Amino acid sequence: MSKPIEPQPSFEDMGSMLTGLRASHAAEPYPTAACRRRRLQAVAAMLQVNADAIAAAIDADFGQRSRSETRLAELFPAREGLRHAGRHLARWMRAQRRATGFWFLPAKSRVFAQPLGVIGIVVPWNYPLLLAIGPLTAALAAGNRAMLKMSEHTPRFGALLCDLLESALGPDVVRVVNGGPEVGAAFCRLPFDHVLFTGSTAVGRHVMRAAADNLTALTLELGGKSPAIVADDADLERVAAALVSGKMLNAGQTCIAPDYVLISENQREALLARLVGQANAAYPTLAHNPDYSAICHAGHYRRLVDWREEARAAGARVIETGPGDEDLAAVRKMPLTLILDCPATCRVMQEEIFGPILPLIAYRHFDEALAYINARPRPLALYLFSDDARRIDRTVRETVSGGLCINETLLHIAQDDLPFGGVGHSGFGQYHGREGFLRLSQPKPVFVQSRFSRVAWLRPPYGRRAALLLRWMLGE
Structure with missing residues (x-):
C-alpha cells in the first residue's frame, strides 16, 4: 500500500536530496559491474513482486487504464530493458582501445566510460512506469544515482513508486519526488549532471531554459506529429x-x-x-x-x-x-x-x-x-x-x-x-540499451605515455634534433 501523498517538496528540500546523492556518489564514484547489476536486478524484482499494485495505481490515476496494457506496454518492456542492460553491462563498461598516432607510439590510447554523477529524470503521465524505469535503467547501468520527478496527473502511482524504488535501492541511490508544475520547474533548476526529460515540445523548451543556467546537459524526448x-x-x-x-x-x-x-x-x-x-x-x-x-x-x-x-x-x-x-x-x-x-x-x-x-x-x-x-x-x-x-x-x-x-x-x-x-522538434539525445549507457556516461579519453617518447624531442629549447624531426613530420 502506498503512503499518503506528502506535501510538495520545496526547492531547498530537493536541493538537500541532490546534495545527499552527490555525497553518496563521491563515496562510490565508479560502482563495479556487480554492484550495478545488483541494482538493476533489485528494480526488476520490485516490478515483478508489485506488478498488480502498480497496475492498480495507474488504473486509478487514469480513471480506467487497461491493466493488460499496463502489463504489455509498461511492465514487460521495463523488465526486458533491465535484463538487457544486466546481460551486456560488463561489455559496455570495458574500456575501448583507440588508435594512437604514429608519431606518438608506443604510447597507448583508450576511452573510459565514467559515470556522470546524479541524473534528473522528469517522468510524464502517459506511461509513468516505463518512462521512469527506462531512463533509470540507463542511469544505473552507467553507474549513476538518480532523482525522479513524477507527474502530478499520476499521484497514486507516483507515491507508490517513491516507496518501492527507495525501498529497493535505498535513498542513497535514488530519490522520487511528486508535485505539480511548480515542483517540476524547480526540479529542472537543480544542478544535475544530466537531465532526461520526456514530455511535450512546449514544456521541453522551458526545461532547456531552466537547465541552461547550470549548463546542465540534456536529453529531450519530445513528441510531435508522427x-x-x-x-x-x-x-x-x-x-x-x-x-x-x-x-x-x-x-x-x-x-x-x-x-x-x-x-x-x-x-x-x-x-x-x-x-x-x-x-x-x-x-x-x-x-x-x-x-x-x-x-x-x-x-x-x-x-x-x-x-x-x-x-x-x-x-x-x-x-x-x-x-x-x-x-x-x-x-x-x-x-x-x-x-x-x-x-x-x-x-x-x-x-x-x-x-x-x-x-x-x-x-x-x-x-x-x-x-x-x-x-x-x-x-x-x-x-x-x-x-x-x-x-x-x-x-x-x-x-x-x-x-x-x-x-x-x-x-x-x-x-x-x-x-x-528524437530529432529537431521531437527532441535530441538517444537512450535504451548501449546508447542509454553511453548517453549517461562521460566518454573520457585516456592517453598513456610510454617510457620512450619522440614528443620529448619537441620540447624547448628547440635544437637540431627537433628541426630534423619536424621536417620529417611535415614531409619537407
Whole structure:
C-alpha cells in the first residue's frame, strides 16, 4: 500500500536530496559491474513482486487504464530493458582501445566510460512506469544515482513508486519526488549532471531554459506529429490492424502513436472501411470495456473534444467508430475518430494529437507523401507500409525522423538494442540499451605515455634534433 501523498517538496528540500546523492556518489564514484547489476536486478524484482499494485495505481490515476496494457506496454518492456542492460553491462563498461598516432607510439590510447554523477529524470503521465524505469535503467547501468520527478496527473502511482524504488535501492541511490508544475520547474533548476526529460515540445523548451543556467546537459524526448505512409502496394488489412493497435493503445496517449496517415487517393475509402472494421472488432464496446483506456484527465479530454468539433465545424468529414450509443464523456473515453478532408488550419492538423483521433490525408504520388513529411518538423517516429524495396530505401534515405518502422507501428521502441530518441522538434539525445549507457556516461579519453617518447624531442629549447624531426613530420 502506498503512503499518503506528502506535501510538495520545496526547492531547498530537493536541493538537500541532490546534495545527499552527490555525497553518496563521491563515496562510490565508479560502482563495479556487480554492484550495478545488483541494482538493476533489485528494480526488476520490485516490478515483478508489485506488478498488480502498480497496475492498480495507474488504473486509478487514469480513471480506467487497461491493466493488460499496463502489463504489455509498461511492465514487460521495463523488465526486458533491465535484463538487457544486466546481460551486456560488463561489455559496455570495458574500456575501448583507440588508435594512437604514429608519431606518438608506443604510447597507448583508450576511452573510459565514467559515470556522470546524479541524473534528473522528469517522468510524464502517459506511461509513468516505463518512462521512469527506462531512463533509470540507463542511469544505473552507467553507474549513476538518480532523482525522479513524477507527474502530478499520476499521484497514486507516483507515491507508490517513491516507496518501492527507495525501498529497493535505498535513498542513497535514488530519490522520487511528486508535485505539480511548480515542483517540476524547480526540479529542472537543480544542478544535475544530466537531465532526461520526456514530455511535450512546449514544456521541453522551458526545461532547456531552466537547465541552461547550470549548463546542465540534456536529453529531450519530445513528441510531435508522427506520420504513417501507406504505399500503393500495401496490404490494407495488415495496415488497418497495425494502425488501429498503434493508435488505440492507451487511447492514443502515446508519443510515438501514428498521428496522421498519408494514403493514396484511390485507396483512401478502402482503408477507411478497414479501419472502422478493425476498431469495432478490437473494441466492440468502449465505456465499460476493461481493455480500452480512458483519457487520463479532464483537461486533456476537453482539448480532444474541442479539436474534433473544430474540424467538424470547418467542414471535415468526421467518422467515430464504436457502438455509438454509450455515454463516453462520463468515463472520459473517446472512440477512434477518423477525420477526412480537414482544413490545414485546424489544430488537429497543426499540433500533436495525443489521443484517438486520426486524420487521413490523400496524396496522388509517393513523392508527394515524402515532400509533405519533409516540409514539416521532424517527427519522433515515421511509419511506412510497403513491401517495395525502392520505396523503403527512399524513405530511409530521404526522410529524417527519430525512428522508422516498416509495416508495423510502435514496436521499434521495444527493441532493446535499438536507440530511441528524437530529432529537431521531437527532441535530441538517444537512450535504451548501449546508447542509454553511453548517453549517461562521460566518454573520457585516456592517453598513456610510454617510457620512450619522440614528443620529448619537441620540447624547448628547440635544437637540431627537433628541426630534423619536424621536417620529417611535415614531409619537407
